[in-house]
Amino acid sequence: MDFFGTAVPALAAAFDLILSAQVLGYLALGVMMGLAVGVFPGLGGIAGLSLVLPFMFGMDTVSGLALMVGMVAVVPTSDTFASVLMGIPGSSASQATVLDGFPLAKKGEAARALSAAFASSLYGGLVGASFLTFFILVARPIVLAFGLPEMLMVTILGLSMVAILAGRVPLKGIAAACMGLVVGTIGEADAGGSLRMSTYDMPYMMDGLKLVIVGLGIFAVPEIVALLRQDRSIAKDAKLGAGWAQGVRDWWHNKWLSTRCAVIGVIVGVIPGLGGSVVDWIAYGHTVQTTKEKSGFGSGEIRGVIGPESSNNAKEGGGLVPTLIFGIPGSGSMAIFIGAVALLGTGEVELGPQMLSPAYLDITYSIVWLLALANVLGTILCIGLSSFIARLTTIRFTLLAPFLFMLIAFAAFQSRQELADLVALFSVGLLGIFLRRFDWSRPAFLIGFVLSNPAEAFSNQAYQVASSKFALGLDTGFSYLFGPIVIVLIIITVISVVLGIRQAKLIMAEGDVQAGNKLVPAIFMGLVTLYFVVSFWNASYIADRLMGDKIFPMLMSTVGFVCCVIMLLRMRTLPSTDTMFADREVHGVDAEADHGLWPTLAWFAFLLVLSSLVGFILALAVFLMAFMYYRAGLGWARSAVYTASGIVFMCLLAWSLNRDFPPGLLQDYVTLPWPLT
Amino acid sequence: MASSRTIASFAVMGVAMVVGTGLSQPAQAMDFAGKTIEWTIPFDEKGGSSKWANFFVPLLSEAMPGNPTVIVKYMPGAGSTKGANWFQRQKHSDGLTMFGSSGSTQFPYLLNDPRVRYEYKDWHPIMATGTGGVAYLPPDLAKKFDGSVNNLKDVNYIYGSQGATRLDLVPLLAWKMLGLKVKPVFGVKSRGQGRLMFERGEANIDYQTSASYLKSVVPLVQEGKAVPIMTWGSLDEDGNIVRDPTFPDVATFKEVCEKTDGCETKGEAWDAWKAFFTAGFPVQKIAFLPAGTPQDVIDVYVKAFEAVRARPDFKKISSKRLGDYPMFVGKGAKAALDRGITVPDSAKQYVINWLKEDYGVVLK
Incomplete structure (x- = not known):
């Protein structure tokens, strides 16, 4: 033209x-x-x-x-x-x-x-x-x-x-x-x-x-869980350094x-x-x-x-x-x-x-x-x-975290608009936590x-x-x-x-991770290996004439399995300080954090379980209130203000997008007005 | 936006009240002013059903008494069976719940998909629209087409398909009945991607629904890169297959089948093809009210859709978006639905066996 x-x-x-x-x-x-x-x-x-x-x-x-x-x-x-x-x-x-x-x-x-x-x-x-x-x-x-x-x-x-x-x-x-x-x-x-x-x-x-x-x-x-475990702001000294002109x-x-x-x-x-x-x-x-x-x-x-x-x-x-x-x-x-x-x-x-x-x-x-x-x-x-x-x-991250969690839960919920979205988010999040911890x-x-x-x-x-x-x-x-x-x-x-491959060793995309303990990283490696075995086995059951459906998962599981087995064999002989055993819970920021991994995670499990019982919005209200009061140590009045603004914000967002929230068991028995439905 | 709409609806309500008291018609008692009708479609924002529902939303809002707000809700998942199962559980309460199903919702129902927990016969259809489809070949193959495909049977065809249990079931069965050696490449993301495969020469047979054909294949035809050979046809009042009104010059599959050796327009295969064609094309998208909806509520909706259809500009605004196909309302929609879901068991079984034998697809 x-x-x-x-x-x-x-x-x-x-x-x-x-x-x-x-x-x-x-x-x-x-x-x-x-x-x-x-x-x-x-x-x-x-x-x-x-x-x-x-x-x-x-x-x-x-x-x-x-x-x-x-x-x-x-x-x-x-x-x-x-x-x-x-x-x-x-x-x-x-x-x-x-x-x-x-x-x-x-x-x-x-x-x-x-x-x-x-x-x-x-x-x-x-x-x-x-x-x-x-x-x-x-x-x-x-x-x-x-x-x-x-x-x-x-x-x-x-x-x-x-x-x-x-x-x-x-x-x-x-x-x-x-x-x-x-x-x-x-x-x-x-x-x-x-x-x-x-x-x-x-x-x-x-x-x-x-x-x-x-x-x-x-x-x-x-990331949210890791930051939350250290009771501080995202920027370490709570200072703004080089500005926008830079x-x-x-x-x-x-x-x-x-x-x-x-x-x-x-x-x-x-x-x-x-x-x-x-x-x-x-x-x-x-x-x-x-x-x-x-x-x-x-x-x-x-x-x-x-x-x-x-x-x-x-x-x-x-x-x-x-x-x-x-x-x-x-x-x-x-x-x-x-x-x-x-x-x-x-x-x-x-x-x-x-x-x-x-x-x-x-x-x-x-x-x-x-x-x-x-x-x-x-x-x-x-x-x-x-x-x-x-x-x-x-800002102190503990005050930010529950709202972030609220937001990502809402975003995850856009996927299929059911409680299973939150379960999936939590499960994948758990996997993410382990991948991060063991430097995968x-x-x-x-x-x-x-x-x-x-x-x-x-x-x-x-x-x-x-x-x-x-x-x-x-x-x-x-x-x-x-x-x-x-x-x-x-x-x-x-x-x-x-x-x-030549340059990968120089790049620590997620920072340096120390090693020290052999058992825990090896267990995780074992679980990953097991996952490859299960998914291989599962795909192998598909009828042979549908080869197109089974070949890819089987092949990828095999590659992953072989990698894992080689690593497991090497783990036997390597010293516990080798990078193969990287574990953030041994040394470093995570290991020295104020709060443990599991209690922090338990807060989110709490939100999830409560949502399945009384629906997302009611659960969120209880979660925000409890979190602000117990974990962040705010007074009742301030906790209530934060909670209310969180809920109002969530409802406005859902309303403008025409979305309902995930219902729980309670909603099976009682008919509640929006946004509690 | 909302506030001006509220004011407008109050104004309309005021006028309606004055007129209403003057005429004192009991039928006018149903007023949706200030209400919000939720129209759920079992797909996400991206699909054709979203386009379809969003086209009707402002028109429906204008035509309903009291000009209610109408919003589209998206409930994707499990190939639309999730949303349909949800709708099955809805009972009439306030007449503010609508549902829009598509061919992808009807096919699993017809094929006894184990995910299906819904029953079309429980619901109240209020409006249905359809589409057509056109099959086309590259020009070198189309030369051998003489109204039958007798000279085209020794070619190896490749067809980019979304999957054998989708709308593609209809063309796949048609190729089979005509005796064409078509190898479907499954897993193509959309019909548009299938068309791209055809344009790139990776596929050498394809079909598109009417709107996409007009939009994207007609330019190819003008450039001499594609030639239409047949349409799936259209249904007349009595349920007979006739020429597609959008493409009156192109023969229907039925005509081609009649002229082709070994292809029959009666018997199990034909019944099955016709049943799935009807569910997938002329009665593709249907709007429903839930089980237990009282007749007076149904009447209000039917009347509103009749008013939409009767708009002087309806033909103009709909032809680009829906194509030149009849829009069925009320009784017409009911009849259309019946045609779309009434499939003889033998035909159903024929398709289930064929899917299993030719493609290894088993739904359970």
Whole structure:
């Protein structure tokens, strides 16, 4: 397509479209809502868009687009708050930000980390938008070039990031990733519908575990519990160190890194079917590989924040490509976006190939403009707020923790809206606590979990298509499987694995962990081994003709099992001080904490059990009150005020999202008014 | 937003009261002013049912007496059986609970899925809408299509499918009845992804529902990259399969089957295909009130949906979003539902056996 002939006039026409008070007003409204939603951990673009969905019908097309694009564009900006300040991934797009952002906050440099992140987000968002301007005209053949083998290779490239995040014992990292991969297969198989580690009697497990629950359980719960055990604030000396200006300077020094990661973000975002969950990990891996001095990663290296944050906003721009020109969602929020666009105006705009036709090109480009504007607006607001919100890190954590737990419980509850969500959160949280305690790589586990489904689906499907291509002839088969893109990706993957393994020992993604006791880490290792055995055994029962449903869990269980057995054998001869026996309860901050692990955890078990009896809201009231009074040592009056504000806030959030809370036994017998239902 | 809506509903209520007392009609007594109707769909915000329900929400609110607030609640899980099981447990209390089912809710019901604890016959259908589907081939294969698929039987086909027990059951059974050697690649995330596989040349047979076909395949047809060969058809008043009104120039599967050697439009296979087609396409999405709802409440809803359908602009605003298919209301919806869930046992058994034999799928 002639760029100057068609695109430039369309760009100008698009600019005229959005240059009205009404459109800009809706854009600002969308940005504000996106900020508000993104700040809460676990709530992202999906929650935000479903909030405005009821108002979309018949709304002016460009205004509606402004509202939605404004919201979608700033979520990966504002979700950084939770990642940096609390160590809780604000959404799947900022999981990697936690690794270095949170240690910075602990050092009292939260404002610096935040503003570096926001500056990177802005830059990434703008790179994404400008890239989109040109790319969208040539995107169709490029997207079509990504067949199943290509997508499988991108998935494997994502998995190869495990190498660099594996930690000091590579086998342990691989086992953690395998565990994530196997946990990701729980439920009904995509290919033949066989059930893995679940039955028809437990419908909950049939759908598998949702990313929101696993993300919060693996990262947030262990962090909250660990911080809570030490009765202090997140920033050790309760001081705010380097401020926002420093963060912006940090970004400027690393602008080339930021550019590269933004490009990675756009490219991965463009590929439909992968979703954005890997983008930040690939960017993080790239950042580590291209940094000379690697020892800082995991304990507050600012580049570890800049890399993933540059990529995750750029991803939104890239993700719009399959959404706009194929009508295929690049992510969950894009799926709602497609549905919502059909409700706009008279319904004349339908996302798909015709968005590139001259009649609609101005609408398409108005989305690009809106995306860029929303990024600018959102970042300015966030940077303005960062110094202020960073003060949260100086508050005594015991006062913050119950509200955080309330929020993540609510976020987890969005998954299926039943009590089982809370049980799942608690169980995965327990696993997360042990992974953290025994220094198993949590990022590796999460990467495995996120990529489990694509890895299984793409390999199954590519195998099936390839076998019929091979039936047509050997050439046809090989040229299908090993196209130029696949070969390039294989080379990149090999390089990244080799570099990763060489460098992994230097990177302690989650800080140094001492060893000292042989028995307890060995027991945990034994349990993990057992899990691999059970899931292998379980998958082996699936009928052979449904090989596609059983081969992947069996294979991954085997790899994990072999890693574990080798480690168990080595454990017999290694001294108890070897890193293999890393255990946070032996030496260090956790071992010397004011409160034990189990009593702290018992508080949350208490909330869970009480919820199952009297429903979430009543249980929450009792929990907040008791926690504030007994654990935090506040007076009755202040405890009551905190409790009341927590409950009111929760109800407002649920009301605006049209949500009920999980009921308990009590609700089976008595009919109560909302929100107690 | 809420406050202006409240004021508006008060205003309407005021007018209604004046008019109402003047005419003193007892039927006008039912007033939903200030109430909130919760319309639960057993899917998440992303799916087609969300789009469907959200399209009707403002229209329904406008048409109901007292202009109540209507909100959509999402209850995803277990392939929509979770939400349907929940709805089965709801009893009529205040007439403020609605449910929207889809083909994915009807198929497990028809296939005796062990998760199903719901009974369609208990519920009160008030409105139903449908869609159609179009099958298409790459141009080199379509050349051999002569109204029958007799010359297309020696080709090895690949079809990107979401799963044999989903809506894809209908095309899969059609391929089988026509004697086409189709190898389904299961686990494709959406029909859109299936279409991408076709565009990339990884699949060489595909179908799309009407709306997606119009949106994304028609451009391919214009570029000469795809050729439609048949539609699934549409149902007339008496339940006969006729040409799809949206694609009057394209033959139906029934016509193609009649012309193709070895394909029969009677017998077990045909009955099964027709039953599942009916449940999946012309009566795909149905709005229900729960068991035990009194007739006067049902009447209010039916009247409201009739008013929606009778809007002068309804055809215009719905054609892009629902397609040119009849919207059934009240008795029509009841009849449509009956067609959608009445499947002879032999047909059911045929499908269950076929799923097991060809794909190893066993539901238990």
